[in-house]
Amino acid sequence: MARTPNNADRDAKGRGRRAPGRLGRAAVAAFHRHVPRNFGVDLEPPPPRRPLRALLTVANLRAFGRALLVTRLDRSGARIRTLSLGVAVAYGVIAVKLVVLGVSHDPPQTLKGAADQAVSGARPDLVDRNGEILATDVKTMSVFAEPNRIIDKDEAVELITAVLPDVDARELRERLGSRKGFVWVKRQITPKEQAEIFHLGLPGVGFLPENKRVYPNGPIGAHVIGYVDKDNVGIAGMEKYLDQQSLTDPHVPGFVVDPESLKPVRLSLDIRATHALRDELVDGLAHWKAKAAAGVVMDVNTGEVIALESLPDYDPNTPVDAQDPTKINRINVGVYEMGSTFKALSIAMALDSGKVNLGSRIDARDSLRYGRFTIHDFHATHRVLTVPEVFTHSSNIGTARMALMVGVTGHQAFLRKMGQLDRLRTELPESAEPLVPKHWSELNTMTIAFGQGLNVAPLQALMAVSALANGGRMMAPTFLPRTQEEADKIGRRVVSEQTSESMRYLMRSNATHGSAGFANIPGYYVGGKTGTADKIIHGHYSQDKVFTTFMAVTPADKPKYLYLAIYDDPVAAPGDYGFHTAAWNAGRTAGALIRRIQPLEGLPPEKDPPTNPFPIIARLGYGADADRVGKE
Known part of the structure; x- marks a missing residue:
């Protein structure tokens, strides 16, 4: 279809001139918008319309370019301002978000602060x-x-x-x-x-x-x-x-x-003594195939703990298994029936009460019955025993009879005074509460007298025996240095000096004629007491699983150190004749400890025994030398 010519075409054809071509109507319109028709010349009347070619002069084109540039710059400036505003808003949002995150998650702080x-x-x-x-x-x-x-x-x-x-x-x-x-x-x-x-x-x-x-x-x-x-x-x-x-x-x-x-x-420990203690316990644990072992060495006059070990243990450099229940500190955290070592407390109680003396005789001919319960002696003699014999023969019957002489109330009061019914507090944060009978009857007094029915931490039992050995003064154990002057200030009297000397006399006689013979190392004048407690398995006392304890004081005449060795469920070793009681394991370990540790602490063996080791006992007429007690 043929295009209908417009006015411009007709004008061009009629005049014989070419149409505007590339400029087009839009360019011409833009040109006239930005370039004044009079180009700054005010003529009246306005000149007649001039042809387009006449307008396309250099000056006109320059003016047009300037006008067009100004327009585009104006538009570009608006765009830049808009873009800048948008960027500013975006950064503002980010800043606010960072502040919110900082407040809600971490306190505002520098890397150095963190x-x-x-x-x-x-x-x-x-x-x-x-x-x-x-x-x-x-x-x-x-x-x-x-x-x-x-x-x-x-x-x-x-x-x-x-x-x-x-x-x-x-x-x-x-x-x-x-x-x-x-x-x-x-x-x-x-x-x-x-x-x-x-x-x-x-x-x-x-x-x-x-x-x-x-x-x-x-x-x-x-x-x-x-x-x-x-x-x-x-x-x-x-x-x-x-x-x-x-x-x-x-x-x-x-x-x-x-x-x-x-x-x-500074701690009270001597790392040399601690090393020796651990060595002996490691050997004993393997030799008697026990589940656990532990030991303590304590200065009886100051209460300072010189060495303490409990096996199994852990390495504090890599304590990944330190919380393993099998690796607790059995000396301070575990509570156990201490067996016959508790007889030392019971006999001391009876002596200090005045109910008995070293010359008293106790009937141990027959078993002791209480209702449906019967108390036997492991080493039965079936005769009347002296107090030293009750101790050296470790008579359950004799000890129970002496406890009954004091009575339930007196027994409870004595044990509380000796620190056995309350939690022991030391510098160590870890400790355990004793297991005390809720209803304390005469039967409880009888069994607790020989070490059954009351569970205590070994360290608190050691504390009590220490008071029996040092002259009768009670003081809490410490893991920090304590001078003798400081100990004298805090020590409180719990038994008389006579009772204390009597107990040292009995412990020495037990080393020479009783169950403590394995610890009787020549030159150290050792006194001691064994303890073998049947373990409770499923609510009943086991016939073959035991907890063994040995306490040794040296020298017995003027005590300096108290040793404790314990084994949990030891087994009789070859050459022990089937025995797994305390004398055969804990007693031997205590003897080895004395032999190794005493010289380290400045107490080498003495060539000759003391001449008058127990002067109070001698004045009372019971014999000056416990080494002859079994013959008297």
């Missing part, structure tokens, strides 16, 4: 009574990450776990994906690991120095020393005690104390 909060504080050295280091801090490096600075988290996880294979990749990825500004990757790395991580060149991954606790003696003394966690916070033992007493760095953020500026804390 690091100061995270880095472990310093602790003072723990040293033994001779200044030997038991626990100390060393500097180590820990690797951390700033999640918001890590560009490729998957790559970072892959590279880091290749160097640190014990770091769980999934957990690390979760930490790196968190909104926190600071997370730990691994604490306390080795120098080799630090170098390898450093050479990875990962942005947002760095290192911080920390204090790491080191125990140079490993498991030796672990139950006393205790251990710390990754943050150098005390978890058990004397390490926890330090925190409770505020003896460690308070660790104010931004102020990390140099451990060298903290004064060492």
Whole structure:
């Protein structure tokens, strides 16, 4: 279909001129909008319409270009202003979001602040009574990450776990994906690991120095020393005690104390004696195939604990199994029926009450009946016994009869005075409550008298026997140094000096003529008492499973140290003739301990026995030398 010519076409054809062509109507219209028709010349009347070609002069085109440029610049400026406003709003939203995240997840703090909060504080050295280091801090490096600075988290996880294979990749990825500004990757790395991580060149991954606790003696003394966690916070033992007493760095953020500026804390332990104690218990545990073993050495005059061990134990450098129930401190946390060692308390009670004396005679000819219960003697003599014989023959019947002489009320009062009915408190945070009968009858008094029916911690039983040996003064055991002057101030009298000397006399006679013979090491004038308690299995006393105990005091005339050795469920070893009672295992261990530890503590064996070891007993006419008691 033919196009109908417009007016412009007709005008061009009529005049013989070419149409505007490329400029078109739009360009012409724009031209006339921006370029005044008079080009700044005010003529009246206006000139007639000029042809387009005449308008396309250089000057007109320049004016047109300027006008067009101004228009576009105006429009571009508006766009820029709009874009700038949008960017500002976006950044504002991001800033507000960051503030919200900071408030809702982490307190606003710098990386240094976060690091100061995270880095472990310093602790003072723990040293033994001779200044030997038991626990100390060393500097180590820990690797951390700033999640918001890590560009490729998957790559970072892959590279880091290749160097640190014990770091769980999934957990690390979760930490790196968190909104926190600071997370730990691994604490306390080795120098080799630090170098390898450093050479990875990962942005947002760095290192911080920390204090790491080191125990140079490993498991030796672990139950006393205790251990710390990754943050150098005390978890058990004397390490926890330090925190409770505020003896460690308070660790104010931004102020990390140099451990060298903290004064060492001295303990009462002698690491040499502790090493010897552990050696003997390890050997005994294997020899008698016991489930557990433990021992203590204590200064009877000050209450200082010189050595304490409980097996199985753990290494505080790697305490991953420290919470294993089989590795508790049996001396302080476990509670047990102490067997015949409790007879020392019962006889001391009877002597101190005045109801009996060393010359009294006790009927042990027949079993002792109480209702449907019958009390027998393991080493039955079927005769009347003197008080020393009741002790050396370990007569259940004789001890029960003496306890009945004192009575239930008197018995309870004496045991409470001796610290056997309440929880023992020492510096160690760990302790146990004794298991005391709810309804205390005469039968309870009879059985408790020979060590059945009352469960106590071995350390509190040792505390009571210590008072019987040291002249009659009771003081709580301590794991810190205590002078004799300090001990004299806090010690309280619980039995008379005569009762105390009588008990040392009986313990010495038991070493020479009774069940404590295996501990009677020549030159040390040892006194002792065995204890074998049948274990309760499924609510009944077992016939073949026992808990054995031996307490030894040396020297018996002027006591310095009290030894305790215990075994849980020992088995008769070859050469023991089938016996698994305390004399055959705990007694032998105590003897070995005396032989090894006494010289370490400045008490070598004496060539000659003391000339007048028990002067009070001699004045009373019972014989000056307990070595002859069995012959009198």
